[in-house]
Amino acid sequence: MKKTISVLGVMALSWSSFVQADTYIVDSYADDNSQGTLRWAIEQSNINNTQENDILIQAVGKAPYIIQVNKPLPPIKSAVKIIGAQWAKTGEYIAIDGSQYIKGEGAKACPGANPKQYGTNVRTMTLPGLFIQDINGVTLKGLDIHRFCIGVLINRSSNNLIQHNRISNNYGGSGVMLTGDDGQGNPTSTTTNNNKVLDNLFIDNGDGLELTRGAAFNLVANNAFISTKANPEPSQGIEILWGNDNTVVGNKFENYSDGLQINWGKRNYIAYNELTNNSIGFNLSGDGNILDSNKVHGNRIGIAIRSEKDSNARTTLTKNLVWDNGKEIKRCEAGGSCVSGQRLGSIIFAVPGLEHADFVGSRGGGVVIEAAKLQKTCTQLGQKNCNSTPNQAIQTPTLIVKEGIIVAEVNVQPNQSYQLEFFANTQAASQEAEKYLGSKMVTTNARGTAEVSLKPVTGMATVTATLTNHLGATSELSAPIVVP
Numbered sequence: 001m002k003k004t005i006s007v008l009g010v011m012a013l014s015w016s017s018f019v020q021a022d023t024y025i026v027d028s029y030a031d032d033n034s035q036g037t038l039r040w041a042i043e044q045s046n047i048n049n050t051q052e053n054d055i056l057i058q059a060v061g062k063a064p065y066i067i068q069v070n071k072p073l074p075p076i077k078s079a080v081k082i083i084g085a086q087w088a089k090t091g092e093y094i095a096i097d098g099s100q101y102i103k104g105e106g107a108k109a110c111p112g113a114n115p116k117q118y119g120t121n122v123r124t125m126t127l128p129g130l131f132i133q134d135i136n137g138v139t140l141k142g143l144d145i146h147r148f149c150i151g152v153l154i155n156r157s158s159n160n161l162i163q164h165n166r167i168s169n170n171y172g173g174s175g176v177m178l179t180g181d182d183g184q185g186n187p188t189s190t191t192t193n194n195n196k197v198l199d200n201l202f203i204d205n206g207d208g209l210e211l212t213r214g215a216a217f218n219l220v221a222n223n224a225f226i227s228t229k230a231n232p233e234p235s236q237g238i239e240i241l242w243g244n245d246n247t248v249v250g251n252k253f254e255n256y257s258d259g260l261q262i263n264w265g266k267r268n269y270i271a272y273n274e275l276t277n278n279s280i281g282f283n284l285s286g287d288g289n290i291l292d293s294n295k296v297h298g299n300r301i302g303i304a305i306r307s308e309k310d311s312n313a314r315t316t317l318t319k320n321l322v323w324d325n326g327k328e329i330k331r332c333e334a335g336g337s338c339v340s341g342q343r344l345g346s347i348i349f350a351v352p353g354l355e356h357a358d359f360v361g362s363r364g365g366g367v368v369i370e371a372a373k374l375q376k377t378c379t380q381l382g383q384k385n386c387n388s389t390p391n392q393a394i395q396t397p398t399l400i401v402k403e404g405i406i407v408a409e410v411n412v413q414p415n416q417s418y419q420l421e422f423f424a425n426t427q428a429a430s431q432e433a434e435k436y437l438g439s440k441m442v443t444t445n446a447r448g449t450a451e452v453s454l455k456p457v458t459g460m461a462t463v464t465a466t467l468t469n470h471l472g473a474t475s476e477l478s479a480p481i482v483v484p
Contacts, residue, residue: 021051027058029067038067038096042074042082049078052137057094059086066095075131076138082130084142093144093166098129102148107206107233107365110149110172113185114366120206120235121334121354121364123185124173128153132160140165151175151205156182156191163196168203171233175205178243180214187214187242198222204231206333208256211243211265220248227255233362235334237278240265240286248273257336257361258283259299263353264308265289279329279336280304281322283353285390287313288472296322300329300337301344302432304351307377307387314391314473317466318421322346322477323434332361346432347466347476349390350377392473397465399481406454406481408465414448417441419468423477424460431480433464457483 024041033039038057045053059065065086073096076082084094102109107119110126129148132138133155143165145151149172154160156179167175178195180188192215200223202208208225211218225237237253237260240246244266252274253259259275261283262268271292275281281296285306296302302325305315326345332338338360339352352359357374378386397420398409408420420440423433437457442450457463462480 021053022048023054023056025056025058026067027060029060029065031067031069031071039069039073042076042080045080046074046077052079052081055080055082056085057083057143059092059094063092064095065092066097068097068100070100072101072127073130075133077133077135079135079137081139081141082143083139084144087142087164093142095144095146096129097146098127098148099146102127107171112364112366116366118365119172120174120233121239121362122367123181124149125153125155125177125179125181126150126172128177129170131155132157136160139163144168145175146170149173150177152177154178154192154195156180156188158191158193158195160195161198162200163198164200166201166203167205167208168201170205171231172206174207174210174239175202176200176208177210177212178215178218179210179212181212185213187212189214189216193217195219196221200224202226202237204228206231206233207235207239208237208253210239210241211246212239212241213243215243216245218243218246220246220251222250223252225251225253225256225259231255233333234331236261236283237275239263240268244268247271252276253278253281255331257331257333261335262286262289270294275299275302277327277329279331279338280351281325283335283351284315285313285353286315288316290316290318290472291320293319294321296320296346297324298327299325300327301325301342301348301351302346303348304337305347305349305390306353306356307350307375307390309375309387311388312392314469314471316468316472317347317474318439318468319436321423321433321436323425323430323432325432334362334364336361345477347474349476352377391475392469392471394467394469394473394475396475396478397467399463399465399478401481401484402453404484406457406463406484408442408452408454408478410442410444410450410452410467412444412448412467412469414444414446416448417443417470418450420452421466421468422454423464423466424457424483425462425464425480426460428461428482430462431464431477433466433477435460437463
């Protein structure tokens with residue numbers, strides 16, 4: 001049977017070949033839907049959604065360049081590049097400001113999905129500035145997106161690029177939120193993948209960035225996350241909540257409750273970041289996460305690993321440089337360390353988090369957790385209804401000096417392979433991991449013991465070590481030993 005194409009079909013095919021991407025110029029900072037406004041440009045791009053369009057926002061008048069929107073902008077429903085044109089010329093941003101319609105006291109102006117709750121650490125997709133939902137291939141560059149509840153909300157959307165922006169003073173959910181939330185708080189897999197957040201400046205957001213509820217395989221790199229005294233709710237630089245397989249590299253985190261917090265995320269790779277002046281640098285739960293070659297200094301606690309219901313969960317710590325922690329920084333907005341008498345330092349197990357009964361601090365505005373649902377950490381053998389020591393309770397190695405040589409003694413599981421990592425410190429009183437010396441593999445005997453010697457160390461005062469089992473669980477640092 002011969003196939004035929006109708007005249008109307010031919011016309012439709014011909015017409016489709018003429019559909020092209022458009023460029024929309026924003027040269028008016030009014031917010032009235034007239035031609036040349038940002039609202040008009042987004043709506044026009046949404047109509048022409050068969051191609052990737054451009055929205056170029058021009059610098060109008062004198063700096064600072066600010067578009068004040070008086071109601072929520074329309075969700076972005078097309079693949080489009082929204083570019084603040086001045087950034088490529090002078091490095092100046094064009095601001096999109098939500099303060100005209102988001103009224104109230106700080107985070108209280110931003111209710112959560114539960115209207116009795118507000119601010120950071122409550123489930124929310126309320127009042128975003130730019131809203132990317134169920135669309136892929138959006139680019140945002142050269143913008144200062146500020147004074148919304150969420151600066152940029154990426155919901156069930158993939159392959160988007162957020163680069164060279166200033167994200168500031170978004171006090172509700174976060175500066176940028178990447179979430180697979182289905183609208184009911186449930187995660188959706190394969191919907192919020194392969195987004196890139198690169199080279200941005202995050203200033204005074206509640207959370208700088210969130211990767212939540214199924215957000216996976218996203219890259220967050222080379223950003224600065226900074227909180228100042230003006231921030232009413234300095235929570236996390238980044239929070240990962242049920243987000244898996246993300247990569248966070250080369251960022252800086254400063255002045256938060258937690259620089260980076262992982263809540264039950266899996267297989268996230270966190271490397272080459274710098275965390276300073278936070279109550280806790282890394283605040284971690286979850287399984288299979290790897291922290292590699294980060295610089296963690298000047299915090300109250302450098303790396304905290306929380307106990308959780310999954311006793312087999314493990315976190316791998318490798319080649320991280322950790323020094324000058326133990327500062328008295330009690331900043332506890334949805335994280336941090338404010339427990340009196342808390343053991344401080346570089347790598348600390350069983351630090352209480354929001355889910356634990358002994359957490360001290362804010363769990364989020366209006367958040368009340370039933371006492372029966374709060375978790376506890378076991379403190380002695382035989383206890384019930386409590387979480388076991390985190391990271392599979394792996395024991396630290398013991399460092400001794402034999403015949404002028406530092407020797408690491410291991411007493412753990414029999415006939416197992418382990419990796420020892422050695423660190424040195426320049427000050428005699430230091431017990432942390434200021435300089436990485438290298439690693440050695442060791443296999444225990446039938447009694448679970450082994451020992452390995454360290455090559456001579458010069459120019460250093462003390463040495464410490466960690467032990468990692470074959471499943472990837474890393475111990476706390478050993479007690480230091482003075483270099484002979």
